[in-house]
Amino acid sequence: MIYRSFGRTELNMPVISCGGMRYQQTWDDALLDVVEDENQRNLEATIRRAVELGVNHIETARGYGTSERQLGLVLPKLPRDEIIVQTKIAPEADPEVFRKHCLESLERLNLDCVDLLGLHGINNYKLHWHAVRPGGCLEVARQLQAEGKVRHVGFSTHGLLPQILDTINTDACGGFDYVNLHWYYISQWNWPAVQAATARDMGVFIISPNDKGGLLYKPSDKLVELCQPLHPIVFNTLFCLRRPEVHTLSLGAARPSDFDLQLSAMELVPKADELVAPIVEKLERALFDATGFKADAVLTQSLTKEIPAWDQDAPGYMNAPMVLWLRNLALAFDMVEYGKMRYNLLGRGGHWFPGLSAAHLDTLDDEQLAKAFKKSPHADKIVGWLREAEDLLGGEAVKRLSQE
Template sequence: MRYRRFGKTNLHLSVFSLGTMRCLDSEYITRQTVQYAVALGINHLETASRYGKSEEYLGAALRSGLALPRDRLCITTKVPPTPDPDAMSRSIEQSLKNLKLDSIDCLAIHGLNTWEHLEWVQNGCIKAIQEAVRDGKVRHVGFSTHGSLDLILATINTDLFEFVNLHYYYFWQRNAAAVELAHQKDMGVFIISPADKGGRLYTPPPTLKDLCHPLSPLELNYRFLLSDPRITTLSLGAANPAELSEPLSVADRDFPLTSLELQILERLQTHQDDVLGKDKCSQCYACLPCPENINIPEVLRLRNLAVAYNMTDFGKYRYAMFENAGHWFWGVKGNRCTSCGDCLPRCPEQLNIPDLLKETHQRLNGAPGRRLWQ
């Protein structure tokens, strides 16, 4: 296991962190998973008040005795934004009670996803958080986000936070500028769900497996991230001890990308360009805003992946979240397009966006999706 400095917190975290969102089945399995993760070198354990009984299960695991003493572990929990400082104070106290801790190493605003959330923080709950820091109940403060790039950059520029949890993967590099700005400001960078939201890479389609050979798609994505020195740690959302083995097989490989890996990445890009041809969306986001609130770039990104790499199951999984996940995954489905043509003159590729949206809907529409803890 390799360790990296978590920005200005000056904590040194393992390059993989155990995220406990999926540790929902039982206290016993959570304890086993946590104990095994720590034994394998993970020193950062992450949970949230909204993850069912995850905080309580993690608290019980900490009390059961681990291979590392408490002062060598970093515990992060996340609480939702609120305009009410008193509500934030109560949330922090409840998390401390659930975790059975006197202090939380890292507290993150959970899901700072909208401009309203940012306003709530700046003019409301940040006061309670800063008071908790002064009282020694919280050591370091950050935020997690599924929001737009503009919002993330604005939030980083408030200089209120020491770390950020965000999405960034080989198959979705939209937040590259946020990773760079956080690095410039010496913030810790925590990558959310690289295996699942990064493409459901633990169950890759044969096309993608062949293109990534001799690496697995999951291994390649981990290497893409671990080779980036701006990134501190990657979330590993294991639901049981067995799910730790494959990811941690690359936990000591945080060196620059090898010539073989670079060749594979070039192969992936060339294949996508060849298959998609003139229908490839370059993800420039110039098509937004859409009058119907369609998240056009994301819909077309899912199409890119499904057509080029046969990542249809992943596309269906994410597409089902539209209209069902609120601010966690904004936008409506492609069939809402009215062919108004508002986006067409802004597209540098001159894509027939209305036709592609409707085709993507036919390809990927399925059962509605919801957040795991719902």
């Protein structure tokens, strides 16, 4: 295993973390009496396999159903000074509710202290305010730190870049020690946030590069071909870890064997630049051939920077940048299954995946659409692209993992 210093925390962090959102019994906030013996045996075997491989960062959240409670049966069996435990708690309007939830999570985990406490899902400015306002949840987290119940405090986010940057750059209560965010090959628009976190000496944890990063555990045949001679998971791992600003990648393991493929990349990390470059070239060529756009326009979302996102300025609250991004991935890399999964969450994923799809495009009048897209140099083509995305990706709703 390779380890990197996790920013100002100075924790010796493995570059692969064991995410805790796939091995639990249920997403319901249920008691342990619902947990089947076989599920608990598998969870313990998964954790022990992780630690055996050097993946000693175990990450979960209060919102992951029975995950915390089930881990609470395993963690006391492990050497406490050899593991790094992280949980995440959603910020609340009432900070005392947040405090109560934090203390409950410690009880569930059967620990006196967690190494990392993340304010979970600061995805918009309302939640940002709940966190950083005077007397808010960040202040409570720092109080818990002073009481010896928490060692370091960070946040996780699925938000838009401007809000992520504002949360990273807050000075309230000394700011945050680390951030969990999305950044990988197909989604590079949060790189300025990674740089901002680095400038503040924050730890950088990449969320779900195998799942949200393209359903890479069941990639399209075209993506497999383009990533040769590497598996897409290995390519994406090397793409991320070639940047020293990135400290760890989450791996949401459902079984002990789920570590094998990604950890096969470890011996290749010293040659990451050399191995990644020709694959990036092939991917960029495929993207241009399919869409007519260079990769930096699509993968950094500069193509859609003049298009309103999902707020009140967007036509029909449509998340047009997300829709167009998914269209381009589907056309370039045959990532249709991934595109359908993400596209059909629009309107159903709450603040985790905000805005609507293009399913209601034909109910919007031409004047409304023209006004929304007039600043884009591609204004005359956008409606056609949105309609194409609906034809390609629309269909039955796909639930978020936490709703399955």
